[in-house]
Amino acid sequence: MNKSLPRLIQSLIVAGTALLIAAMLLNGRIGWYIHQRFNYLMIFAILCLASMAVLSLRNFVNKPAEDAYHHQAINSSEIFVLAIPLALALLIPARPLSANAVSTRGTTYTAPGSLPAAPSEGVFSITPDERNILDWLRAFNTGKDVNALVGERANVIGFVYRDDKNFPGQNTFMVGRFVITCCAADAFPIGIPVDWDDAAQLTDDTWVQVQGVVESIELNNVNIPLIRADSVEILSTPDQPYLFP
Amino acid sequence: MEQPEKSSKLFLRPILIFLLISLALFLSPTVPTLMLQFLFSISADKISIFATVFLGIFIEALPFLLLGTLASGAVEVFVNQDSLKRFIPANPILAAMAGSVMGLFFPVCECGVVPLVRRLFRKGLPLPAGITFLLSGPVLNPVVILSTAAAFGFGKILALRVGMTLIIAVITGWVFSVVKSPWEILKPTTWSPCDIHGCPGENHEPGNDHEHHHEHQPIHSTQAMSLAAKIKQVFLLAQGEFFEMGRFLVIGALIASTMQTFIPQDRLTAFAQGPVLSVLGMMLLAVILSICSTVDSFIALGFVNTFTMGSILAFLVFGPMVDIKSALMYWRVFKGRAPFYLVLIPFLLSLLGGVVINLLMV
Numbered sequence: 086m087n088k089s090l091p092r093l094i095q096s097l098i099v100a101g102t103a104l105l106i107a108a109m110l111l112n113g114r115i116g117w118y119i120h121q122r123f124n125y126l127m128i129f130a131i132l133c134l135a136s137m138a139v140l141s142l143r144n145f146v147n148k149p150a151e152d153a154y155h156h157q158a159i160n161s162s163e164i165f166v167l168a169i170p171l172a173l174a175l176l177i178p179a180r181p182l183s184a185n186a187v188s189t190r191g192t193t194y195t196a197p198g199s200l201p202a203a204p205s206e207g208v209f210s211i212t213p214d215e216r217n218i219l220d221w222l223r224a225f226n227t228g229k230d231v232n233a234l235v236g237e238r239a240n241v242i243g244f245v246y247r248d249d250k251n252f253p254g255q256n257t258f259m260v261g262r263f264v265i266t267c268c269a270a271d272a273f274p275i276g277i278p279v280d281w282d283d284a285a286q287l288t289d290d291t292w293v294q295v296q297g298v299v300e301s302i303e304l305n306n307v308n309i310p311l312i313r314a315d316s317v318e319i320l321s322t323p324d325q326p327y328l329f330p
Numbered sequence: 331m332e333q334p335e336k337s338s339k340l341f342l343r344p345i346l347i348f349l350l351i352s353l354a355l356f357l358s359p360t361v362p363t364l365m366l367q368f369l370f371s372i373s374a375d376k377i378s379i380f381a382t383v384f385l386g387i388f389i390e391a392l393p394f395l396l397l398g399t400l401a402s403g404a405v406e407v408f409v410n411q412d413s414l415k416r417f418i419p420a421n422p423i424l425a426a427m428a429g430s431v432m433g434l435f436f437p438v439c440e441c442g443v444v445p446l447v448r449r450l451f452r453k454g455l456p457l458p459a460g461i462t463f464l465l466s467g468p469v470l471n472p473v474v475i476l477s478t479a480a481a482f483g484f485g486k487i488l489a490l491r492v493g494m495t496l497i498i499a500v501i502t503g504w505v506f507s508v509v510k511s512p513w514e515i516l517k518p519t520t521w522s523p524c525d526i527h528g529c530p531g532e533n534h535e536p537g538n539d540h541e542h543h544h545e546h547q548p549i550h551s552t553q554a555m556s557l558a559a560k561i562k563q564v565f566l567l568a569q570g571e572f573f574e575m576g577r578f579l580v581i582g583a584l585i586a587s588t589m590q591t592f593i594p595q596d597r598l599t600a601f602a603q604g605p606v607l608s609v610l611g612m613m614l615l616a617v618i619l620s621i622c623s624t625v626d627s628f629i630a631l632g633f634v635n636t637f638t639m640g641s642i643l644a645f646l647v648f649g650p651m652v653d654i655k656s657a658l659m660y661w662r663v664f665k666g667r668a669p670f671y672l673v674l675i676p677f678l679l680s681l682l683g684g685v686v687i688n689l690l691m692v
Contacts, residue, residue, distance in 0.1 A: 095569065095573055099569060099572070102392075106389065106392070109389075115389070117382065118382065118385050118386040118389050118390070119386060119389055119390045123390060123393075123480075126393040126394075127389070127392075127393065129393050129396075129397075130392045130393040130396055133393075133396045133400065133568075134396065136565055137565050137566075137568065137569040137572070140562050140565045140566060140569075141565075141566060141569055144562075144566060163573070163577055164573055166576070166577035166580050166581065167572075167573055167576050167577060167580060169580050169584070170384070170385060170388045170389075170580065173381045173384060173385060174381070174385055177377055177378060177381040178378060179378075179381075179382070180378040180382060181382065182379060182382055182383075185375035185376075185378070185379060186379045188594070189379070189590070189591065189592070189593070189594045190590075190594075266481075266631065267390060267480070267481050267628055267631050268386035268387060268389070268390035268628060268631075269382050269383050269385070269386030269387075270383050270386050270387045270390075270586065270587070270590065270628065270629065270631065271628075271631040271634065271635075272383075272386075273635055
């Protein structure tokens with residue numbers, strides 16, 4: 086291979102990665118991969134990659150013959166390893182984790198205790214209408230009498246999936262979300278069973294807004310919420326598909 | 331006489347290997363099941379999960395990797411290594427302790443620390459300080475502490491990671507103080523920076539010719555540069571290191587996301603709960619994944635819900651000290667039993683630390 090060609094390819098991969106992250110930030114897709122608190126770090130990464138690309142391209146144009154990386158042990162074929170993220174992002178249709186990933190990750194019906202300290206009491210100060218799925222599970226997990234919550238109206242957004250083991254009924258589906266602390270790699274699913282007469286019509290992975298009355302049922306000796314739905318509306322995939330503890 | 335023997339050996343070996351593999355498959359019925367499941371479970375859904383998890387790890391780790399490579403490039407361009415040895419005390423334990431904080435000034439991960447330590451030994455760095463820096467530098471530096479805090483928060487995991495790394499690295503550095511000079515355990519010629527630079531006629535023997543040696547280092551040519559040129563050089567060096575180390579991140583993320591996509595987590599939990607087995611499992615995983623220490627916290631986070639706390643810590647402490655790529659570098663840089671001890675001592679101490687944490691913190 087021409088000695089200067091790997092340098093050009095390196096610059097292009099770096100520029101492409103900068104563009105990819107910038108595009109994800111602009112169209113909101115970045116939220117499908119990482120926690121939103123890292124968006125500032127992403128701006129740093131874009132600036133850093135862009136500077137590298139500009140400087141190395143200028144260096145390449147000015148001194149095409151010089152082997153600028155002679156002090157780095159780089160094998161030209163190994164450069165392409167860094168093109169893998171670009172290729173995967175461009176070739177595979179982007180989708181957030183949803184129903185299809187639940188089966189490999191197991192479902193938690195009660196908010197796990199291992200989560201970073203969250204003010205469990207705080208969920209009671211959120212009006213029932215604004216509680217998300219995680220808030221409802223936390224509210225049922227505080228150890229307080231859950232009867233205070235029974236009868237409140239829930240209004241939650243999530244994707245549809247089935248739990249045939251615990252809720253095989255024709256009229257029950259699960260409304261779920263993935264919770265992430267950092268990025269998609271640490272995501273775990275949570276869900277609430279929903280009773281709805283037309284449950285069978287909903288296909289897995291559809292995003293829905295569920296409204297209805299909260300009941301308390303027992304599963305493996307633990308009280309969990311169940312929503313008796315009076316309205317289920319189909320939504321498009323939200324920009325922010327995950328919940329944060 | 332030798333020829334037939336050789337050919338019969340050649341003939342026997344594949345049969346032996348085949349028998350061993352089939353025996354292993356028979357003994358562990360889960361292996362073929364897992365393989366079949368893997369083949370049949372590849373669907374469009376699985377591929378999109380795989381891509382999402384992979385990009386999650388990669389994008390998350392990207393700024394930290396860039397931070398590390400920029401800092402390392404800045405060290406190369408701006409820091410005069412000769413000034414360093416004035417700060418290292420002669421007492422072996424104090425030298426080892428001094429070595430443990432060197433990472434705060436040389437923020438490199440395990441990919442960069444081996445060549446850097448070798449360069450510092452050439453400049454007269456005492457052996458205990460160098461060994462301690464070699465083992466602790468990849469964790470005890472601002473970038474890694476920041477990324478660990480980003481993943482786990484400022485809490486128990488971060489404190490225990492720093493503490494365990496410090497103790498293990500200082501003990502190992504102190505053990506190595508029985509060797510009088512770095513040259514007794516350093517291989518003289520193999521894997522010198524000049525093998526890559528191709529600088530001719532360099533004398534690798536210690537003691538004679540140090541000054542002459544400097545002139546061939548490309549780093550020293552930067553001293554005459556203007557500030558703008560130096561900054562430009564930092565970015566170019568960082569880009570080179572980004573490609574050099576980034577491929578370990580990509581490969582590690584590929585393995586981790588493949589495992590996460592195709593192996594249901596309840597299967598992993600079988601290994602994940604024993605106080606000793608879980609620690610061994612995560613240490614093995616750290617070696618196999620060979621992830622850069624700037625990003626391993628984010629990978630470890632994926633195992634927090636299934637594995638014990640001691641095993642997560644053993645992963646975070648042992649991984650930066652020993653993995654496939656750093657072990658290979660140890661064997662190329664050090665001679666005799668030195669690389670063996672560099673792997674064994676951290677292995678035993680990390681295992682001990684992880685098991686103790688599991689037993690005390692349940």
